[in-house]
């Protein structure tokens with residue numbers, strides 16, 4: 186952004202690969218979770234697992250399925266992390282650009298998406314439309330197969346379709362949701378190049394927020410679905426010349442490392 190100097194540890198960039206990181210984490214659902222799957226096939230699979238008579242031919246929304254597991258796409262996870270870290274840093278007074286959203290509110294001049302050569306903190310790590318960031322999010326997969334993770338009872342719901350005016354009776358749709366139940370574990374990882382302690386600290390902040398129920402994945406977030414608890418379980422740091430594991434953090438050492446990093450993001 187024009188004229189604003191941000192004091193953060195600049196990433197080396199892609200021309201120099203200093204370190205490679207793998208952050209493994211677990212996600213546990215605190216509420217039912219729906220990562221809306223679009224395919225009719227997925228609806229049929231879920232319907233046959235449930236084996237219940239529902240007041241519809243098929244449930245309207247079912248989890249995304251991959252390889253027999255319920256999944257959340259890496260892109261969806263990345264979106265949630267980006268949104269939370271951006272809003273938090275803006276609140277802290279750190280200049281973070283706004284992504285242009287179709288039909289969204291107008292973005293004030295000077296806060297528009299960063300030029301690729303001068304990314305803000307968020308664009309550095311999460312990328313811009315023209316330049317990849319330094320973080321890569323894996324798909325989150327349920328540890329257990331789909332038939333073990335579905336809520337046993339589908340949830341009926343009256344939803345307001347936003348393509349009609351709320352007053353129009355056609356706007357109210359009766360939906361049957363077949364979400365993942367509470368207490369289901371997912372695993373995934375975030376990989377990154379040249380990560381700074383600040384971005385690792387920002388991830389720790391998301392973990393802390395999630396423990397209080399403020400991190401939500403998937404659809405129907407305002408209707409009591411989607412809260413998850415995130416727990417980083419292991420961090421591996423690799424050096425690149427030569428390529429080898431430099432450090433592995435787990436248990437108490439991991440906790441200490443994350444807390445140290447967290448101090449850095451808070452002092453940005």
Ligand SMILES: [Zn+2]
Nearest residue numbers: 282299305308
């Ligand atoms: Zn930016």
